[in-house]
Amino acid sequence: MESVSTAVFVFAPLSAVILHELILRRIEVDHLALPILGLAITAYWGLLYYSSFIAALLVTSSFWVPLWLYIGAYRVFFHPLKDYPGPFGAKLSRWWTLKQTWDSSLHYHRVLQRLQSEHGDYVRTGPRELTIFDAAAIQSILGAQSKTSKGPFFDVMEKSLHLNRDKTFHRQRRRIWDNAMKTSLSDYAPQVEKFTDQLLTRLRNEEGESIPLLKYTTYYSYDVMAALAFGKPMGFIKGEQSDVAASILATFTNSVQALGYMYHMPWLMNTIGVLTSFAGPMKQWRDWSVASMKARMALKDAKTDLISHLIANTPADDAGRELLYGESRLIISAGSETTSTALVFIFMHLATHPTYMQAIRAEFLANISTYNCQHSLPLLDAVIHESMRLWPSVFFASQRVTPPQGLDINGHFVPGNMIVQIPLFPLSRDPRNFVEPDTFIPERWTTKPEMVLNKQAFMPFSTGPYNCAGKGLAMMELRSVIGRVVSEFDVKLEEGFSAEKYWGGVMDHFTSGPPNQMVKFMKASK
Incomplete structure (x- = not known):
């Protein structure tokens, strides 16, 4: 024995x-x-x-x-990355990253800025992870000719256009999405304007009252994306949402902080995703989305829109249906959170820089006869771009994996099968890319182009073959809401408001997490 x-x-x-x-x-x-x-x-x-x-x-x-x-x-x-600088704990485990996220109160984007200042442009932030702050690496990692592939984060939860790592599948599916967007965006513009009408009606009824800005932009974005995904809104703007819809929205808003921790560990997200698929709020969300998609697929003579294109170009088998269910959830969750936070940040920049609010109003009203949310207005677009440069809707650095033979990136050799990523927040705050990078200056996109030293570093919708498929729709929503709301209202902040405290409170929730700020929409003099 x-x-x-x-x-x-x-x-x-x-x-x-x-x-x-x-x-x-x-x-x-x-x-x-x-x-x-x-x-x-x-x-x-x-x-x-x-x-x-x-x-x-x-x-x-x-x-x-x-x-x-x-x-x-x-x-x-x-380890093949042993010669790259970085914190000792990061070399051992991703638990180091989780601790940093916890210690910084979900301000990991600030942690990354500190790491850049301490270790340079190529920092080992995980056992097989390299975080890169060099704009010259963008094309090698994210560009159309890049030899990298998606990282393990894209294996989480379920298969969709976004959450998959199969290049061939993505290329074929993205072609369907692009064609659908191209043919349906013009038809969908009136829908966007209809929801903006509803938002304006609510703001007129509540003129001068303190309202939670994030909640209202969230109502708007979820209604728009639900209509895009299933052909009908969830009823939030009008206050007509069902109990199930309210529960689903609460699930999202209450879980964003948890996502801010879990996205650093794909294995943890996978595990929790499997466990929560059997019971709880996430199961309710899945069940609701499946029922809604089934109802949408059963419609006869449905109008042509994005989801009708996806249905028509998806195999009518179990795998195809699961893909549609997953993509309907992608449309709502990814499109809603990013748009709502972008709207909040733009409104907050205008509230703290009222001269731009007045200038946008003058520009919008001067072009009211030809207004179309699909078309650019120079100052309006400049304000949108500058807000998204300073505060992108997604802080998460999109993971890529180097090819087996390794990759040369601007004079740095990265061994094969390593995770590489370029975080947007430090990139857009780098003085090598933008003059006065921490200052809100929309003119850098219009009359002062010399203040953009490296336009390639501006990529709030990402870049390359995996860039955001919904960029056109997002810009339509932002132009519609900002242009039309500002043409009627001034955005007023509460007395004692501290801009430093507000912006310092923006959290890293995978999507950026603005503080819950109360504002007033006051009728503007035309």
Whole structure:
């Protein structure tokens, strides 16, 4: 019996080393968290069943402790990224990132700025992750000719245009989306204006009252995207939402902080995604979206719009239906959160810079006879762009994985199968890219182009083949709401408002998280 125990204690650490060398360092395990956890628990209970508690604990420890020690030593001293600078904790584990996010109160974008100042443009921020602050790396990582592929984050939750890593699938599906957007945006413009009408009616009825700005922009964006995804809004702007719709919106708004932590760990998002699919608010959201999509697919002689194009170009089988369900959720969740935060930031910039509010009003009213939310108005677009430069709707640096042979990026060689990413917030605040980068100056997009030193660094909708498919629609919404609301109202802030405190309170929720600010919409003199 003693010889058997000795063999077990020798074999356990040896098997841990073999596991790391043959499997863990060669494949991504983010999507295998639940199976690994299940096997570990099963093995432990099996040992406990056939032996004592002490023996089971010792055998388990003799496997896991050497495994973690070996992984730590490998990541610090032998990993292909070992020569890149970065915090010691980041080399060991992504738990370091989670701690930084927690310690900074969900201000990880500020942590990244600090890391850039301490370590330079190429910083190791994870065991196999390199965060790059060099604008010259954009095309190599995100451009049309880039040899990179999407990172493990895009394996989370469910398959859609956005959440997948198959280049061929994405290219084919993106072509369908682009064609649908091209043919349906003009037809959808009146729908956008209709929802802006509803928002204006509500603001007129509540003129001079303090209202929660984020809540109202969220109502608007969710109604627009629900209509785009399912052919009918959720009824938030008019206050006619169902209990289910209200519950779904509450699920999103209450879970954004959790997402701010989880998106740093795709394996955790995958695990929670699987577990929450069986019960709870996320199951309710999935069930509602499936029922809504089924109802939309069953409509006869439905009008031509984005979702009708997607339905017509998706196989009518189980896989096709699951794809449509996933993409309907993508349309609503991705399109709503980003637009609502963009609207909040633009309104807040105008409220703190009233001369631009007055100038936009004059420009809009001067062009009212030819106004169309699909068409640019120079100052209006400049204000939108400048707000999105300073505060992009998405802080998350889109993950890419280098090809197996590695990648040369502006004189830096990054080994194969490493995660690389370029965060937008530090990029747009870099004085090498923009003059006075922390200052709101819309003229840099109109009469002072010399203040844009590197236009390539401005990419609030990302760039390359994976850029935002809904950019055109988003700009329509922003022009419609900002132009029409400002043409009628001044945005007034509460007495004692602190701009420094407000902007310092913007959190990193994957999408950016503006503070809940109360404002007043006061009738403007024409």
